[in-house]
Amino acid sequence: MSKLIESAIEEFAIKLFERLGYNYVYAPDIAPDGDKPERRHYDEVILKDRL
Incomplete structure (x- = not known):
């Protein structure tokens, strides 16, 4: 089972906002x-x- 870590959430959020411009x-x-x-x-x- 993989763990959800803060850095993964941060990277996901950064990429999401970059896709939004x-x-x-x-x-x-x-x-x-x-x-x-x-x-x-x-x-x-x-x-x-x-x-």
């Missing part, structure tokens, strides 16, 4: 200390420029 962005890349930050602090949950 959304773009996937790796979270550490847009983190405050990432390559292309889109927030000033980690507690900023809503990315206004994307919304």
